[in-house]
Structures are given as structure tokens and as C-alpha cells.
Amino acid sequence: MNPSQKLPRGAAALLIALVTPTQNNVTGIPVLLWGRPGVGKSSFIEGLARPDFPVTTLIASIHDPTDFSGLPILEDGKVRYATPQWVDSFSETGNGILFLDELSTAPPSVQSALLRVVFERRVGFHDLPPGVRIVAAANPPDLMVGGWELSPPLRNRFVHLNWDIDADLYINALLSGWQQGNIQEVDTKAHAVLLGQVKARVAAFLRLQPSYLHANPEDNPYGFASPRTWDFVAALFTSAELLGYDLHDTQSDGLWLDLAAGCLGEGIAIALIEYLRNLRLPPPADVLDGKVSLDVTDLNDGELYVLFASLNPYLKAAVGTADLLPYSTVYLDLMATTFDDGRRDIAFVPLRELAQSGWLPEVFAAAQQANGDGGSTVTDQIERFFADEGLNQFIDVLS
Template sequence: MVNSSDTQLPDGAAALLVALATPSPQGEIGIPVLLWGRPGVGKSSFIEGLATPDLRVTTLIASIHDPTDFSGLPFLENGRVKYATPEWVEDFRSSPAGILFLDELSTAPPSVQAALLRVVFERKVGFTPLPPGVRIVAAANPPDLMVGGWELSPPLRNRFVHLQWDIPQSLYVRSLTHGWDRGQLPHIDAARHRRLLPEWKIRIGGFLQLRPDALHGNPEDNPFGFASPRSWDFAAALLCSCELLGYRLDDRDGYGQTVVLNLVAGCLGEATALQLVEHLSKLRLPDPRKVLHGEASITVSELDDAELFVLFYGMNALLLPELESDELLGQSRRYLELAQAVFDDSRRDVIFVHLKELARAGWLAHLTAGGTNDPELQEVMELIGTVFSDEAFNEFVNVLG
């Protein structure tokens, strides 16, 4: 849960610790982070201060390394080209977890940046994987303070969550008498994260259905993070972690909201992040799983169009993988009853796309596969007849083909 001592850390530190503790979409621990901050604000000191006997921190300054230090040095053996593993990779094998800290990343020339692409995202040096417990962190000076540096390529930027790092004046004054607080990585249960993650993917999917142009951001418009399918995956994983750790958008003091917004903006760019956070803050949705299981009831007239759209998107996401489930009939009845209520509320157009998706997936064939004598099935078929015979719905299907 959120600890009040987090507020005694530099700006960006709490978000950093969340990202480093997050199970990544690829199965390792930690979403790669790039810290942006002016010289002398303690980026390197904070990262190296995370080291413990069980957490090794290895710092590499990219500009003084050759590309082969990140891709492996090729050599010929028995007529085949192999790649020698750099010593820093072997050092991680003696520790169950670690942090690879790429300091002064903006001083790395394009050739080194290209070599880092696979290291950052795939956690591989040449063909040698880093241990699963190794996180990736980089640091750079802001573009307006770079002297003789290099702009980071869009492919490399898109592999990081970008966080702004600073030391407020009040924190520095406090440190003069109290010293600096050490950061501590939180623990996130990977199994709980896996169970919760689909719910965040549903919410994000609903937002992207409403705003499809938000899927891709323009790297030229965003000097730090920008939206892409990869960074949306990052955002979903980080939002899931924030919920598990107690950072919420509705925090009264605003601290949790700041952490969440920093992480989402670091993935998607500020403009897209603000749209997403506003969308998530306004959603008043029951759990779609509880709705399908009859454990939650809703009044359609109390939900706006965006909320209805996301709710049906979530129910579709749960129904489609379960078309052969024994529970399909009961869940379909509750789904159709809700759809009928939407039609009665004169907002049928809000859920047309979801009904068409189910129809195309062979939903009706799966419902009737066990015969048509079941009274509940007969009730469901009557609902299907009512909903799918709607003239406006059929016009919609015909237009879309």
C-alpha cells in the first residue's frame, strides 16, 4: 500500500519503484524506465542506493562502450560465428535479481543505441538472455540541457517508460539535516497481477474502441514517451500494479493520482495520458464478470454511452473465450436482458458493434449445440429474436458488411 514516507523521495521516485516491481508483459520483472533530469539531482545515486546483497546494480555509461558490449563480440569457432558474452552479463548470474543502469543514455551514439534495442526490450545481449530478475533503468539529461549529445531514436524511446526526476527545494533542505531516504522496491504478487491485468486491458480496450486514433502517437509530437501497442501494454501492466499497491486516481491528497498519471504519461505521452485518466476517472462500472454471473445488477439509464460501451466490451471479452463453457447459456441470458434494456432506452447504436462481434463468432451455434428443449434456452432464443430482429441493428450490420 502507499506509504507516507514515499513523499520524502524525489519527484518520480515512487513511479520508478512501481515500474521496477511490475511483472512485465513478457514475463520478467520490471518495465524499463528512462529517468529524465538535470545534472546533479541524484538519479545515479538513487539507483545505486537500491543495491542490496540480493539486488546487484551494475552501472554502464553507454557513450564509453562499444556496440559489441551490448550485442556481444563475434568470433569464429569451428567454422561458425559465435558471440562472446560481455563480463557485465556474467556478473548478474551471481545475484538472483539486479538492475542494469544505463547512465547518460543521451550521450550514446546511434550505433550504441541500435545495439541497446534488444537489450532493453528483450533482455538479451546478443543471443544470451539476462536473468529474469534483472531490471533495466536508464538516465538522461533533458533535451534542452544536452551538450554534444544525441537524440534518442523513436524505437529506443518507445521501449521505456519515461519519468521526470527532480528534487524539490523542501526535500533538499530536509536532507541537509536528516539525510536522504533510501528507496525500497515494493513487492507485487505476480499471480495477483496476472488475475487483475485482464480487467485493466478491458478498460483500456474500451477507451481505444471509443478513441481508435489514440492507439498510435506521433514520435515527433512527443519528445519522451508516445503511444504504440507496446506502450499501451506497459500502461495496462503499470495501472494494474498501481491498484495492487494502493495508488489510486481518486486519492484525496492527490499523491496516488500523481503517481498514476506520471506512469501513464511516461508510456503514452501527456496528451493521451490525460484523456485516458479522465476517461478512467469518470467510469462508473460494475465488474462485467459479476454482471454475467448475476452477482451485480445495473440500471441502464444511470450509465452514459461511454460506460455502456466499455461494459459491453468487457462482457464480450469474457464471453468470447467461453463459447463452449457450461455457463454460456446463463451468461448469455443476462447479457441479452441487458442488451434489451439498452434497446428500450433508445441507445441501441451504442452496443451494435458488440452484438455483431458475438454473432460473427458463432455464438448462436454454440448456444444451440446441445439441443433446443431447455426452457432457459427457449427464453434466450426469444431474446435473440427480439434483439437481432431490430431493424436498426440489421441496417447497421448490412452497412458494415
């Protein structure tokens, strides 16, 4: 995926959502495209089809609930649910796109049946393959004719993206043809590592704005904040970074806002992005490697929280390696300065989480085996922190 691709509005965010790893080894966060008729939502999605990546389109309004929940059948005195035929289109490849077109024309009974398909990825008692992505499309509420509003539980299971084509893009397409979308892969291991850092930034924002954890569905016509959609945001932002999108690049402004607003609503999204852009933190690896020096007394409370939470994954990964002691030395020096600065309460949660991971006995043993003052300094710092009266919760960890 190229950040400079000339695609319809919403397409870049869609392609990111399609490749984002989620829980249980599933790929793709469900997407709902909102756009007026005739702007190419369906043709773009169907253009992503490949021999090994099928796209199955279902018009929601012409199906009944059993097409998504399975038809109950009595067999040997027990009721089982027959799997709809459309599920078979993914049986050979194990991946592809289930495209639910005209979703806003689906009656409430069909919407209820779709809840399980969209989020649990189950059709009756049959699991969709982990590589099957779910995309839906709908016309904006002001253009609906004879449709139904989507229920808040169903809306909360999608990232909502506005889809549109401006005049310049359409004119270029007339002259040179439409540019096809390109689905890339995101390395799941790299995503898992970076996700921890992104979650730390999101957590720091929510520590400052805890009321933003939830939003009223009635105040947001599309996506709205909930713990589920905050998880979506963290995973999507992680994929965007791995695919080359820079939060501080003005050319990517629309993409980041599309991703965040599609999950949380525009108001919270703007506040989140503004907060993330103002964080003054170098890459965690550069801090631990000694490539940059950092004065933690110059950081605000949110930045300090993000710093330690971002360093923790690197220290955990260093257990059993030669990097454990030097990384831990840098970490503990920063922690000591934080304690001296009177802000030990901010470092408490990251330090407890790190200690409970098994890092503590490993670094303590490495420090005792080390020659010179470095090992004794680390030992002294550990004893200082965990003897602190405010950190008595660590007693169980140390026992």
C-alpha cells in the same frame, strides 16, 4: 509499496514499472529517468540493490556497441558472439537491474546496439534472465553538453519519467536520512485478470479518439503514443491499481499522470486520465453478483463498451462452475436492454469475443439443464441475439 511514501518525483512510478508483469513471463517495463545532475537518480537505483537483487551500472558513453551486442568471434568456421562480462552478474540470481547511466551521452552506434537489449532483452544471442529490469538515466536536452538526442525507436522502448527533488524533501532528508525505495511483487494472475478490464477502458477511449493511437515523435521530446506504448500504459495502470493507487484519489494525481505521460506524451495522457475518471461504472463482479443494479440506458456509448468488455473475463472464468448460469443471466439481461435501446452495435464486439471463447455452448447446455423459467429465458435470449441479421458473423461460431 505505500502510496504515501515521501520519495523523489518519479520514484513511485519507477517502482511500479519495475514490478509490472509483461509478455513472455518478463518482469518490468524499461524506464528512462530524466533529471538534472545531482538529484540522486543513480544513488536511488543503486540503493535498490540487495544480495539477491544486484544492480549493474554501465555508463553508456564509455562503452562501444560490442559491449551490448557481443563481440563477434570466429570459432570452428562459424561466427558466434561472446557474451560481455557484465551479463554474468545476473546469472546466479536471475533478477536485478541493468542500469544504463548517462544514456544521452551514448553515440548513435551504441544507441542502435541498445535497441535489442532494451526491448528484446538480448545481448547478442544471449537472453537476459526474465527477472532483470532495465533502467536508464539521462540529463534533460537543455542540460546536455556534447550529447546526442535519442532516436525515436529507442525512446519508444521506454516509459519516460521526470525525476526531481523538492526543497521540503531534501530538508527532511538532511534531518532524518533518505527514504529507500521498496520493490514489491505483483501477483501475475491478478494482474492478468485486471489487465483485461483496464484494456477495455483504454480501448473505449481509443474508439472515441482513434487518432491518439499514434503521435509524432517530433512533437514529444520524451515518450510518444504508439501501439507499443499503449500496451505499456495498460500494464502500468493495472499494476498501480493492484498496489493500492486510486485513480480518483487526488493524492495520486501526479503518479497517474507520470505513468501515462511517460508513455504517450502529456497531451494524450491528460485526455486519457480525464476520460477514465469520468467513467460511471461499478466493479464488474458486483454487477454479476447482483450487489448493484445498473441501468444501461443511462450509460454513454464508451461506458457501455467498457461494461461488457469488463464483464467478459468473469463469464469466461465461470465456465464449468456454478456461477456460469447466474452470471450469464445478468449479462444477457443487460444485453437485451442494450438491444432494445437501439445500441446493439456497441455490444457486438464483446458478445462475439465471448462467444468465440467457448462460453456459448456451455451456457446453452447449462440453461437447457436448468429447471424453471430462468433456463428458458436464457435460451430465448441467446437465440434472439444470434438470429439477429446484424450478427450473421456468429454463424461460424454456432456451427
